[in-house]
Amino acid sequence: MAAKAGFKDTDMQSVIGWVLRIGVIVSISVVFVGGTLYLYRHGESVPNYTKFNGVPSFVQLNGIITGILNLRGRSIIQAGIILLIATPIVRIIFSTISFVLEKDYLYIGISSLVLLIIILSSISGHAAG
Amino acid sequence: MPVLEFTLIILIGSCIAGLLGSLTGLGGGFVIIPLLTVFLHVDIHYAIGASLVSVIATSSGSAAAYVKEGITNMRLGMFLEVATTLGAVTGAIIAVYIPTHFLAILLGVILIISALLTLRKKAETIIKQKNIWAEKLKLNGSYPAENGTVQYNVSNIGGGFIMMLFAGLLSGLLGIGSGALKVLAMDNIMRIPFKVSTTTSNFMIGVTAAASAVVYLQRGYIEPSISMPVVIGVLIGALVGSKILVKTKSSGWLRWVFVVVVVGLASQLIYNGIIGKI
Secondary structure, three states: OHHOOOOOOOHHHHHOOOOOOOHHHHHHHHHHHHHHHHEEEEEEEOOOOOOOOOHHHHHHHHHHHHHOOOOHHHHHHHHHHHHHHHHHHHHHHHHHHHHHOOOHHHHHHHHHHHHHHHHHHHHHHHHHO | OHHHHHHHHHHHHHHHHHHHHHHHHHHHHHHHHHHHHOOOOOOOOHHHHHHHHHHHHHHHHHHHHHHOOOOHHHHHHHHHHHHHHHHHHHHHHHHHHOOHHHHHHHHHHHHHHHHHHHOOOOOOOOOOOOHHHHHHHHOOOEEEEOEEEEEEEOOOOOOOOOOOOOHHHHHHEEEEEEEHHHHHHHHHOOOOOOHHHHHHHHHHHHHHHHHHHHHHHHHHOOOOHHHHHHHHHHHHHHHHHHHHHHHHHOHHHHHHHHHHHHHHHHHHHHHHOOOOOO
């Protein structure tokens, strides 16, 4: 019976609820693992964050994978943070899909526009940095 | 200060911030940024980056619980996210060119205003007249209440949209969720019932913060070793806070505690900004 009624707003709400929950749990677990490793290795050193230090290579997008392979705590934390930032963005993708299923063309447009703004933002941020 | 001690202090401070933030509905950023900048002398850009990350975590976590109840207006949220993300990207881009002491003063002022806004009385009004734009954009909605479903209409779409641009701008500039401003825009300008405006605002905060976080991330303002204790601490605090909220209905005196704490911290920010220490 439910299948005949097609895709409804309430289905979309439970899917989105799960996307958000899984996103937060996974990313925080990754941050926690990276954090434990970082404290184990660097717990005794003295950091200085009073002035901006520039971008360390192993927390930049292309350096992260090498950092993770070398089990660098900060690279793993950064990967977790990127997953966390991606969570609401994935939520928008899921919203867009559900608007497609509902054939709501106006809101397919609106949610694509939000996605486009975020994508342009990540490109412009890279250029300026 | 060694890393271990530094991390523990931030973790404990963030737990308290998350707890207060969830009990009052203002979010953890309010306490985090002053804590990091004024007391631990961390560069304000690092503080803003860490706060943004924690905002995404708490917003996504609580939105997951709210959407299931069916109170959140998804279309309204999506429509207004066009405004908040545009504002947030602009804020994140211009944040680099603004002197840090000015950011500190501005943040202090916004914190005091938002804290005072939470003390205001909430009058529930349901608007009956139809707005053409609200109908065209399918923004009117309904939510389940104790005595049946409540239908509501949305008014002044343009005014609300502009206010959301501003809320997004502040979020991108200062790393806060600016939930108080979002709720204000929906309550007072668009005349949306309070229950809907708080949950929908919370739903939008994560996307707004993500839009500026992608800029901060690539600028190197999101420092993993600072963000790690902040995001874990705030999330623990927020979880405990939501459990307490289920048990106790009224948080009247708590709001006052929070307002006093925030005004105190904000004055520190403004003072340090004026004498040029931040």
